[in-house]
Amino acid sequence: MTPEEHIAESRDSAQTAERLFEEGRPLQGAEITWCSVKHAINAIGLQRGWLYENYRQKKNVVKRLESEGHDNLLELLADARRLHIDSDHGALSTQEVTERRDSAAVLTERLLAIASPPQ
Secondary structure: OOHHHHHHHHHHHHHHHHHHHHOOOHHHHHHHHHHHHHHHHHHHHHHHOOOOOOHHHHHHHHHHHHHOOOOOHHHHHHHHHHHHHHHHHOOOOHHHHHHHHHHHHHHHHHHHHHHOOOO
16 A cells, blocks of 8 residues: 555544444444554555554654654554554443543544645
8 A cells, every 4th residue: 555545544444433433333443443543654654664564663653753753642552552452352441442532533633644744
């Protein structure tokens, strides 16, 4: 996939996740929320020639972005990852899902702004 395709997939996944949460399908929404995050990271990794295939590499992309001055991305990534893990186990409370979902949405938006800055 190209960076532009990853950006489009990230946006589509974020919209789909919102719909799933609204339909009362939090486990599916959590899984698709993670897809929106990973596609945004993949776009940046591709654009910059950084490794991004597995979770550790995705985390390193985010660390490198923080070193460039994009604060709090690792904390947001940790919340998004916890939400993703919950999609397999369903262990988070409703409030925790909401908090992590909000963090993942903020992270996705911030990553997409980095991946596709205004022209």
